[in-house]
Amino acid sequence: MRSPVTWTNHIGTAPNYTIDAAWLDKVEQVVKLTLDSGMYAIVNTHHDADTQWVLLTAAAQPQVTAEVTAVWTQVANRLKPYSDYLIFETFNAPLGPVNSFGSGNAEQQTAL
Numbered sequence: 001m002r003s004p005v006t007w008t009n010h011i012g013t014a015p016n017y018t019i020d021a022a023w024l025d026k027v028e029q030v031v032k033l034t035l036d037s038g039m040y041a042i043v044n045t046h047h048d049a050d051t052q053w054v055l056l057t058a059a060a061q062p063q064v065t066a067e068v069t070a071v072w073t074q075v076a077n078r079l080k081p082y083s084d085y086l087i088f089e090t091f092n093a094p095l096g097p098v099n100s101f102g103s104g105n106a107e108q109q110t111a112l
Helices: 019-036 061-079 106-111
Strands: 001-007 041-045 086-089
Touching: 001 019, 019 041, 019 061, 041 061, 061 086
Parallel strands: 001 041, 041 086
Antiparallel strands: none
């Protein structure tokens, strides 16, 4: 089961970009329920790469890389006790400001 997680309103400021504990608890609860049901659990970043905090531009890339790294490090550390039935999908269909639902432009592809 894919759990599409939008992190946008649940991330603190730089440099730690701490995920709200209650939000991360909810994500973990869904993962537990999914795994306990015998299904694979897929946790992804959903809707965040469509001009919210994940801006696919060369100018934004250093900040976005730091934030994405911080977010996924927290998610991985929280969920690392679970089985190989847990899968992470960094971005689901990342959208860009230029070509929604397409492959984006060269700048976006490089930033991604």
